Amino acid sequence: MLEIKNLHVKLADEDRVIINGLNLSVKAGEVHAIMGPNGSGKSTLSYVMSGREGYEVTEGSVTYKGEDLLAMEPNVRASKGVFLAFQYPIEIPGVATMQFLKVALNSQKKARGEKELSTPDFMRLVKERAARLNISPDMLKRPVNVGFSGGEKKRAEILQMAVLEPALCVLDETDSGLDIDAMRVVADGVNGLRSPDRAMIVITHYQRLLDYIVPDQVHVLSQGRIVKSGDKSLALELEANGYAEFESEAA
Amino acid sequence: MNVIVPKTAAELNYGLSLPHRKMEDWRWTDLRQLIDRPYPPHQTVVAAPKDVEQLLKSSPFVKVAGARMVFVNGHYSAEHSQLKNDELAAQVKSDESVIHMNAAFATDGARLKISGTADTPIELLFIATNADARTIATRNVIEIEKGASATLIETHLGEGSYLSNSVTEIIVGEGARLDRIKVELEAADAIHLSHAHFTLLKNTVLNDFTLTSGAKTNRQNGTVDFKGPGTDAKVSGAFMLGGKQHADTRLMIDHQVPRCTSRELFKCVMDDHARGIFQGKVVVQRDAQKTDGKQSSHALLLSETAEFDAKPELEIFADDVICGHGATAGDLNHDHLFYLMSRGISASDAKSLLIAAFVGEAFDVIVHEGIKEALVKFSNKWLAEHRRAK
Numbered sequence: 001m002l003e004i005k006n007l008h009v010k011l012a013d014e015d016r017v018i019i020n021g022l023n024l025s026v027k028a029g030e031v032h033a034i035m036g037p038n039g040s041g042k043s044t045l046s047y048v049m050s051g052r053e054g055y056e057v058t059e060g061s062v063t064y065k066g067e068d069l070l071a072m073e074p075n076v077r078a079s080k081g082v083f084l085a086f087q088y089p090i091e092i093p094g095v096a097t098m099q100f101l102k103v104a105l106n107s108q109k110k111a112r113g114e115k116e117l118s119t120p121d122f123m124r125l126v127k128e129r130a131a132r133l134n135i136s137p138d139m140l141k142r143p144v145n146v147g148f149s150g151g152e153k154k155r156a157e158i159l160q161m162a163v164l165e166p167a168l169c170v171l172d173e174t175d176s177g178l179d180i181d182a183m184r185v186v187a188d189g190v191n192g193l194r195s196p197d198r199a200m201i202v203i204t205h206y207q208r209l210l211d212y213i214v215p216d217q218v219h220v221l222s223q224g225r226i227v228k229s230g231d232k233s234l235a236l237e238l239e240a241n242g243y244a245e246f247e248s249e250a251a
Numbered sequence: 252m253n254v255i256v257p258k259t260a261a262e263l264n265y266g267l268s269l270p271h272r273k274m275e276d277w278r279w280t281d282l283r284q285l286i287d288r289p290y291p292p293h294q295t296v297v298a299a300p301k302d303v304e305q306l307l308k309s310s311p312f313v314k315v316a317g318a319r320m321v322f323v324n325g326h327y328s329a330e331h332s333q334l335k336n337d338e339l340a341a342q343v344k345s346d347e348s349v350i351h352m353n354a355a356f357a358t359d360g361a362r363l364k365i366s367g368t369a370d371t372p373i374e375l376l377f378i379a380t381n382a383d384a385r386t387i388a389t390r391n392v393i394e395i396e397k398g399a400s401a402t403l404i405e406t407h408l409g410e411g412s413y414l415s416n417s418v419t420e421i422i423v424g425e426g427a428r429l430d431r432i433k434v435e436l437e438a439a440d441a442i443h444l445s446h447a448h449f450t451l452l453k454n455t456v457l458n459d460f461t462l463t464s465g466a467k468t469n470r471q472n473g474t475v476d477f478k479g480p481g482t483d484a485k486v487s488g489a490f491m492l493g494g495k496q497h498a499d500t501r502l503m504i505d506h507q508v509p510r511c512t513s514r515e516l517f518k519c520v521m522d523d524h525a526r527g528i529f530q531g532k533v534v535v536q537r538d539a540q541k542t543d544g545k546q547s548s549h550a551l552l553l554s555e556t557a558e559f560d561a562k563p564e565l566e567i568f569a570d571d572v573i574c575g576h577g578a579t580a581g582d583l584n585h586d587h588l589f590y591l592m593s594r595g596i597s598a599s600d601a602k603s604l605l606i607a608a609f610v611g612e613a614f615d616v617i618v619h620e621g622i623k624e625a626l627v628k629f630s631n632k633w634l635a636e637h638r639r640a641k
Contacts, residue, residue, distance in 0.1 A: 050593050053585065078595035090590040094608025100591070103604065108595035143608075144590075160594060 317371025453479025
C-alpha cells in the first residue's frame with residue numbers, strides 16, 4: 001500500500017535536514033509503529049505524507065497504491081484514502097463540526113465518483129460512530145475542536161477517521177496528553193477500524209499505546225532514518241532501555 | 252491665507268459643499284472626488300412595474316418579513332406597502348455632512364411608531380430603479396414606544412447609477428427593545444450615504460447589525476446616544492466587498508449616563524481592490540460611571556491589493572469604567588486551510604468555509620433565526636458568485 005524509498009526532507013526555509021534516507025514499506029492490513037525520541041523526524045514524516053506546506057523533499061519517493069503521493073494536493077491524498085490524525089488538532093472557530101464532517105465526507109465521495117450522502121444518512125452515520133467514542137451530541141454542535149479538552153480533540157480525530165474510513169491511517173502521537181481511560185477509548189476506536197484493507201502507522205514516543213494497539217512491526221526512527229525494525233517486542237525493549245543506544249549509534 | 256477651492260460640478264448642482272479628505276472624519280472617503288458628477292436631487296422618475304417587482308423579489312428577506320413599507324425612488328409606495336406612515340417629525344438637526352445633505356433633499360421616508368410586541372419582522376425596503384443618475388434621499392423616523400419590542404429590517408436595493416442618502420432617526424423608549432438589521436445591497440454603480448441616529452432611553456436593548464455589500468462607494472455613519480441608565484447596545488456589521496468597492500463605516504458611541512454596556516463587532520472581508528474602513532469612537536462622559544464598552548474590528552484581506560483601515564478611538568472622562576478596543580487585519584489562516592484540506596476539502600471550498608465562518612461571527616448579534624439564515628444564505632451566495640472566477 002505504502003512504499004517510502006530513500007526519503008530526504010528538509011525544512012523549506014531552512015537548511016536543516018529532518019528526514020535523511022528513510023525507507024518504509026507498509027502492506028494493507030498491517031499496523032506499523034514508528035517510535036523515536038523527540039526531534040527524530042516523526043511528526044515531519046506524518047506532515048510530509050499529508051502534504052503540509054513548509055517541507056521540501058530533496059530526494060526519494062513516497063508511493064501510495066502505485067501513485068506518487070508527493071505530487072498530490074492534501075485534499076486529493078485524503079480522497080484517495082490517506083488520513084492523518086493530528087498530534088495537535090487545529091481549532092477552527094465558526095465552522096460547525098457537523099458541517100465540517102459532512103463537507104469533508106461528501107467532497108471525498110465526489111472526488112471518488114461516489115454518491116454523496118444525504119443529510120439524514122449522514123446524521124445517522126455520525127451519531128452511530130460518535131456514540132462508540134463517547135462523543136456527546138453537544139460536542140458535535142460546537143465549532144471544530146473549539147473549546148475541546150485535549151482528550152476530546154483526540155477522540156474527535158478518531159471520529160473523523162471513523163466517518164471518513166480511510167485506507168491508510170497515520171496517527172501522530174495520538175496518545176500524548178491522554179490519561180489511561182481516554183487512551184483506552186481512543187485505542188478501542190482505532191482497533192475497531194483495523195481491517196485487512198486498511199493499514200495504520202502509529203507514531204508514538206512511548207510504548208504504552210502499543211499495549212492497546214498491538215503493532216505488526218515496530219520501527220525505531222533516529223535522526224531522520226529507521227535504524228532498527230522488529231516485532232512488538234522491540235517496543236518493550238525500548239521502554240526498558242530508552243533511546244540512548246540509537247542516538248549514539250546514529251551520531 | 253485662504254485658498255479658494257473651486258466648487259465641483261456636483262457641489263454646484265447641489266448648492267452645498269461636500270466633505271473632503273482634509274476633514275478628519277472624511278480622510279479616507281473624499282466625497283468631493285468620489286461624487287465625480289452631478290446627481291441631481293428632486294428628480295421624478297416613473298418606475299416600470301416590472302422593474303419594481305424584480306427588485307422587490309431580490310430582497311433576501313422575502314420569506315422572513317411580515318409587513319413591509321416600500322419606497323420606490325424615494326417615495327412611499329402604497330401599492331407595495333402593508334404599513335401606513337405615522338405622523339412623526341424629524342428631530343435630529345446636525346451639520347454633519349450626510350444629514351445636512353439629507354435635510355436639503357429628502358423627499359419622503361418611513362415614519363413608524365411601534366407599540367406592543369411585534370411578532371414578525373417589519374421590512375423597510377428602499378429601491379431605486381434604473382434611470383438617469385440622480386440623488387434619492389429619504390428621512391426615516393422610528394419610535395419604539397415604552398416597553399415595546401420590534402425587529403426592523405432596512406433593505407437598500409437598486410439598479411443603475413444613483414446616489415442614495417438615507418438618514419434614520421430611531422428612539423427606543425424606556426424598557427423597549429429593538430433588533431435592527433440593515434442590508435446595503437445597492438447597485439454596483441451606486442453611491443450609498445447614510446446616517447443612523449439612535450437615542451436610547453432607560454433600560455433599553457438595541458441589537459443592530461449592518462451588512463455592507465453593495466454600491467461602489469459607501470459611507471455609513473452611526474450615532475448611539477445613551478440617554479438612560481441600564482441600557483445595552485450591540486452594534487455589529489459585516490463587509491463583503493470585491494472589485495473596487497469602497498466602504499467606510501463611522502460609529503460614535505456616546506455614553507452619557509451610568510451603567511450602560513456597548514459592544515461593537517465588525518467583520519470585514521475585502522477582495523480584489525476593495526477598501527474597507529472602520530472608524531469607531533467610544534466616548535464615556537463624566538457622569539457615565541460603570542460603563543462597560545468594548546469595540547473590535549477584524550478584517551480578512553483576500554488579495555494583496557485589498558485594503559483595510561481602522562481608526563478606533565476611546566475618550567473617557569469617567570473613572571469607574573471598563574473599556575477596550577481591538578483591531579486586526581490579515582489573510583486566511585494557513586493551518587486552518589491545511590486542516591480542512593487534509594480531510595478532503597478542496598482549497599477553494601476550504602477558503603469559502605473559512606470566509607463564511609469569519610463573517611458569520613458578526614451575525615451572532617441577530618436574534619431572529621430566519622433573518623440569520625437569510626444572511627448566511629446571502630453570504631454563501633456572495634462567496635459562490637464572487638469566488639467562481641478565482
